[in-house]
Amino acid sequence: MSKFGVMVMGPAGAGKSTFCASLITHLHLNRRSCFYVNLDPAAESFEHTPDLDIKELISLEDVMEEMGLGPNGGLIYCFEFLMENLDFLTEALDSLTEEYLIIFDMPGQIELYTHVPILPALVKFLTRSGSLDIRLCAAYLLEATFVVDRAKYFAGTLSAMSAMIMLEVPHINILSKMDLVKDQIRKKELKRFLTPDVGLLDDDPAEIARRKAEGDTGEDVEMADPQDKNAIMRGDGFRRLNRAVANLIENFSMVSYLKLDVQDEESVAGILSYIDDCIQYHEAQEPKELKDEEYDDMEE
Numbered sequence: 001m002s003k004f005g006v007m008v009m010g011p012a013g014a015g016k017s018t019f020c021a022s023l024i025t026h027l028h029l030n031r032r033s034c035f036y037v038n039l040d041p042a043a044e045s046f047e048h049t050p051d052l053d054i055k056e057l058i059s060l061e062d063v064m065e066e067m068g069l070g071p072n073g074g075l076i077y078c079f080e081f082l083m084e085n086l087d088f089l090t091e092a093l094d095s096l097t098e099e100y101l102i103i104f105d106m107p108g109q110i111e112l113y114t115h116v117p118i119l120p121a122l123v124k125f126l127t128r129s130g131s132l133d134i135r136l137c138a139a140y141l142l143e144a145t146f147v148v149d150r151a152k153y154f155a156g157t158l159s160a161m162s163a164m165i166m167l168e169v170p171h172i173n174i175l176s177k178m179d180l181v182k183d184q185i186r187k188k189e190l191k192r193f194l195t196p197d198v199g200l201l202d203d204d205p206a207e208i209a210r211r212k213a214e215g216d217t218g219e220d221v222e223m224a225d226p227q228d229k230n231a232i233m234r235g236d237g238f239r240r241l242n243r244a245v246a247n248l249i250e251n252f253s254m255v256s257y258l259k260l261d262v263q264d265e266e267s268v269a270g271i272l273s274y275i276d277d278c279i280q281y282h283e284a285q286e287p288k289e290l291k292d293e294e295y296d297d298m299e300e
Contacts, residue, residue: 005103005126005279006103006104006136006137007104007123007139010140014142016108019176019260021047024036026269026272033097034101035052035102037053039105040054051092052092054088075109093134110159137278140163141174143156144181147193148184154242155245161249173255174260175260193257201242
């Protein structure tokens with residue numbers, strides 16, 4: 001019997017835990033069952049208490065103190081330890097029925113999704129037939145304020161595409177915190193960011209304004225001080241890098257975004273509908289028998 005789950009990922013500050021809380025609240029209001037799994041060993045506060053918390057197995061604070069590791073090294077150690085103790089997950093998840101949506105709240109360190117093979121190994125374990133057999137999809141959140149800085153937007157999109165390639169599961173990408181950009185960018189302009197393309201760099205208002213203000217002639221800044229971040233980011237080399245990244249993303253044509261405002265119930269419901277579609281949740285549900293009074297109402 002298959003189970004169903006969503007792995008909520010993205011960089012630090014993208015609103016992953018807030019989205020998980022809104023999703024759980026929406027599921028409860030619609031009388032759907034869910035099981036909340038916190039896999040962030042550094043998380044401290046939750047709106048909804050996790051049904052399973054990795055800190056019951058290992059915590060980042062303890063690892064950093066006992067092993068003398070930094071935050072990133074400690075986090076990788078925590079996940080390596082989890083991979084050596086997968087019974088921690090199996091014992092908690094094995095008894096869940098197909099009515100549950102399992103929500104995995106992941107940490108925000110990007111290297112877990114892009115550089116090291118730990119998460120792909122975990123995903124394979126969770127989805128393997130004969131074991132937990134979870135129909136899993138990934139929801140990658142990127143903060144909507146990234147659209148104001150187009151270089152940052154394409155860097156975030158590249159990390160999302162890298163996660164898609166690494167994890168090899170159905171994947172949706174989400175621009176979160178939409179309420180923060182309502183007054184900064186027009187709706188028509190925002191639609192352009194839902195499907196990334198290199199044309200966004202050609203008419204970047206910030207870049208056009210900078211060139212006008214500084215009388216930029218397009219010359220490179222190879223002689224600039226390497227420690228001068230602003231000078232480097234004004235140079236042709238930085239612009240060529242951004243264009244190369246944008247072209248790579250456009251050529252792969254894998255990434256598109258959905259909009260999310262967790263304060264809007266319809267927005268959360270819309271994202272859930274995409275998740276359900278990815279994992280084919282409703283196709284596996286048994287028809288529910290109507291109570292006698294409900295049947296009578298339909299006849300009337």
